[in-house]
Amino acid sequence: MRATFVTRIFSPEVSAAAGILRSWAIAFRDAGAEVEVVTTRPPQGMVPDDPAGVRVRRAPVLRDRQHYVRGYLCYLSFDVPLFFRLLFGRRADLYVVEPPPTTVAVVRLVGFLRRTPYVVRAADLWSDAAAMVTDSRFVLGTLRRVEVWGLRGAQRLFAAHRPLADRLEELGVETPMTAIGFGADTESFTFTPQPSPPAPVFVYAGTHSEWHGAGIFVEAFTEFLPRHPGARLRFIGNGQERAALRARADELGIGDAVDFHTPIPPRDLAPVLSGATASLASLKPGQGYDYAFTTKVYSSLAAGCPVVFAGAGPTGPFLEAAAERGVGVAVPYTVTDVVDALERATSESPDAAARARLSAWTHETYSLRSIAQRVVTESLAIAEP
Structure with a gap:
């Protein structure tokens, strides 16, 4: 055929x-x-x-x-x-x-x-x-x-x-x-042990367009950063909101702690996720798109990286149902809730053995x-x- x-x-x-x-x-x-x-x-x-x-x-x-x-x-x-x-x-x-x-x-x-x-x-x-x-x-x-x-x-x-x-x-x-x-592309996204970062590192990898509402993480990072000097917020990917996100970070005085990178191949992104405190994902509620699922969470989990998700849709229930696997946390789309989620991800950041187990489970279940x-x-x- x-x-x-x-x-x-x-x-x-x-x-x-x-x-x-x-x-x-x-x-x-x-x-x-x-x-x-x-x-x-x-x-x-x-x-x-x-x-x-x-x-x-x-x-x-x-x-x-x-x-x-x-x-x-x-x-x-x-x-x-x-x-x-x-x-x-x-x-x-x-x-x-x-x-x-x-x-x-x-x-x-x-x-x-x-x-x-x-x-x-x-x-x-x-x-x-x-x-x-x-x-x-x-x-x-x-x-x-x-x-x-x-x-x-x-x-x-x-x-x-x-x-x-x-x-x-x-x-x-x-x-x-x-x-x-x-x-997840389990041939590319897999866990490889990485050195522990000296301060929390959060990675938003993927498209950041209007309906994603990734700006919630910039707002929350303004409150999180003073308690965790040296922490980094990294955006890897592209999207129509990039310029606005960069401008907002500068306006809030945290531009030096927020990085913006162009897309990188999955095999290069996987080690970044493996060493991050958590990956970030969002779906802004009330935009007529609340049924969507943020599929990038599977790539993150396959690399052994837990997720902080904010917003609407079926992503939150999925993370809640698999909470015992250490997949991360889902919270409402508010700055206060996101700050609390970043704090929780920092205090509960898994060790290499737990990340390896998370990766193995994802490979077996969601390839x-x-x-x-x-x-x-x-x-x-x-x-x-």
């Missing part, structure tokens, strides 16, 4: 989607499929690390100032050529598609013309997320229609979690859905490999040559 992955982002780029899709491509290959990935050239300085036995076709794309494919001009710079790349490219038995909605819509159109089914990795509902950055009824209505149209044409949606699947059903998406759950195998099994049943 020929499976063609269609995605604007793929390894070696640093993102959850890139790692997930890489694991899926490898799983399809290991199941005997002929795998091709239609994607973009990585940012300058990143060297492709394409999996053996997987053909990767890359093309130029417009990127934003942080060298990320984000925003609809960037998306269209991928989607418009994509139509012709797929229409005149090698015939596939199945397309595996990563949003945005415009990409899914292009695949639905090409799939109709070439009589090729497709499945979608539905990690988010983009039209809900867009409501946090614009109140234009025209923009939101158009995006909603495009998104729902693309999802309805798929043979199956692999939803990141059950609440998202429920939300899609509310919008009238009747496509068969599988809630595949979450996982991306097992999720990828499930995706392959259900996809092969859809598209037999």
